[in-house]
Amino acid sequence: KASDLDQIKQFVNSNKTLANSATYGQAKGKNVIIFHLESFQQFLLDYRWEGQEVTPNLNAFYHDQNTTAFDNFYNEVGQGKTADAELMLETSLFGTSSGSAMTNYGTNNTFQAMPALLKQEGNYTSAAFHGDVGSFWNRDNTYKNWGYDYFFSKAYYQNADNPDYNVGYGMKDKIFLKDTANYMQQLPQPFYSKVITVTNHYPYDLDDKNISINKTNTNDKTVDGYVQTARYLDQAFGEFEQNLKDSGLWDNSMVVLYGDHYGISDNHKDAIAKLIGKKELTPLDLANWQKVPLMIRVPGMQGGINHTYGGEIDVMPTLLGLLGIQDSHLVGFGQDLFSDQNKQIVPFRNGNWVSSEYTKYGSNYYVTATGTKIDPKSDPRAKVAIDAANKYVETSLRSSDKIVQGNLLRFLDKQDVPKNKTKDLSYKKSVGMK
Numbered sequence: 001k002a003s004d005l006d007q008i009k010q011f012v013n014s015n016k017t018l019a020n021s022a023t024y025g026q027a028k029g030k031n032v033i034i035f036h037l038e039s040f041q042q043f044l045l046d047y048r049w050e051g052q053e054v055t056p057n058l059n060a061f062y063h064d065q066n067t068t069a070f071d072n073f074y075n076e077v078g079q080g081k082t083a084d085a086e087l088m089l090e091t092s093l094f095g096t097s098s099g100s101a102m103t104n105y106g107t108n109n110t111f112q113a114m115p116a117l118l119k120q121e122g123n124y125t126s127a128a129f130h131g132d133v134g135s136f137w138n139r140d141n142t143y144k145n146w147g148y149d150y151f152f153s154k155a156y157y158q159n160a161d162n163p164d165y166n167v168g169y170g171m172k173d174k175i176f177l178k179d180t181a182n183y184m185q186q187l188p189q190p191f192y193s194k195v196i197t198v199t200n201h202y203p204y205d206l207d208d209k210n211i212s213i214n215k216t217n218t219n220d221k222t223v224d225g226y227v228q229t230a231r232y233l234d235q236a237f238g239e240f241e242q243n244l245k246d247s248g249l250w251d252n253s254m255v256v257l258y259g260d261h262y263g264i265s266d267n268h269k270d271a272i273a274k275l276i277g278k279k280e281l282t283p284l285d286l287a288n289w290q291k292v293p294l295m296i297r298v299p300g301m302q303g304g305i306n307h308t309y310g311g312e313i314d315v316m317p318t319l320l321g322l323l324g325i326q327d328s329h330l331v332g333f334g335q336d337l338f339s340d341q342n343k344q345i346v347p348f349r350n351g352n353w354v355s356s357e358y359t360k361y362g363s364n365y366y367v368t369a370t371g372t373k374i375d376p377k378s379d380p381r382a383k384v385a386i387d388a389a390n391k392y393v394e395t396s397l398r399s400s401d402k403i404v405q406g407n408l409l410r411f412l413d414k415q416d417v418p419k420n421k422t423k424d425l426s427y428k429k430s431v432g433m434k
């Protein structure tokens with residue numbers, strides 16, 4: 001009902017943050033390149049195995065003076081995994097409590113999505129790139145509905161079906177990224193683009209010629225190949241970066257890297273403990289295990305490691321701030337990570353949460369900084385903060401579900417929905433660029 005939307009808008013508006021004047025508009029007019037690091041966890045950055053950096057290129061990007069890297073940033077996906085990450089990043093709505101929202105609602109719902117919004121606000125061309133079939137996670141339909149001008153799925157790549165070019169869900173990242181860089185160079189600027197890698201995906205298989213680091217030795221078969229495919233992804237990124245530098249795109253683009261969700265599920269506790277050098281895992285270790293990278297490189301803007309607590313739901317408002325685009329009409333559930341008014345509460349799809357102060361894990365609470373368990377009943381100050389966080393998290397998730405499941409954004413005023421000019425496109429028939 002339309003009245004449900006009004007209530008939700010009140011909640012959303014009461015959580016709007018004031019932009020940070022130091023970062024607002026720093027990337028205005030620049031191309032946007034979102035580079036999706038499949039199944040990539042934060043712990044891999046600067047991680048060493050047998051004395052070697054596993055991901056030297058990503059580490060260099062992490063420490064680049066123009067990169068702002070959030071080291072308290074969490075994935076917030078549900079069953080929709082990659083698709084949930086995409087939905088959060090581009091609409092600031094959560095995946096649904098079960099199933100994949102992109103699959104179930106991507107085709108027909110009304111959205112305020114990044115591609116259409118940037119087209120409207122900055123005449124951006126938009127393109128998504130992925131080396132799997134276009135229909136996976138209902139991407140082809142959802143992307144049209146979000147306003148993507150182009151979707152370069154597997155069918156657009158040369159010899160994409162060559163068995164030697166594929167592993168797991170799709171094309172090997174290095175091969176996929178070569179053509180991707182060529183296509184990208186031909187896009188009209190400014191453009192908004194996202195590049196979804198796939199090789200670093202469970203079960204972390206790789207052909208011998210692409211292996212350049214030994215497996216880890218946790219003796220957990222599903223875990224030990226992870227550093228090998230992560231290394232491969234790192235090299236693929238390194239090649240792509242070089243390509244962007246050669247073509248001049250690197251210096252007029254905001255490059256955003258993020259990990260979509262865990263690579264090693266917390267069912268593998270013994271192996272995780274070995275990887276991070278601990279005897280036993282605490283609930284806080286397990287919450288930390290959900291950290292993924294968010295790194296944003298803006299040419300000319302001073303970066304650094306930023307400790308603000310946030311998650312995937314916050315990316316859209318954060319990027320809009322950097323691009324100097326107002327988000328006052330956005331009905332979304334994230335907050336600009338650069339704003340001083342950010343609540344720093346990170347809801348997970350299972351109702352757990354992490355904040356800069358406290359962590360809810362199962363039915364217990366902990367001090368985030370120390371991992372000390374606390375009982376809110378005997379700590380009135382903590383209780384106030386915890387009750388407020390619980391309420392914020394529950395309201396956010398419930399409201400987001402109502403919007404997605406009830407297609408409530410169709411009740412928005414027309415001028416608050418960015419015009420969709422690609423709804424009737426057929427990516428399958430549209431001609432690939434040469």
Ligand code: GP9
Nearest residue numbers: 080081082083132136169
């Ligand atoms: C396949 C890929 C995998 O196209 O994006 O999705 P995931 O299994 O990680 O959700």
Ligand code: MN
Nearest residue numbers: 039081082260
């Ligand atoms: Mn994924």
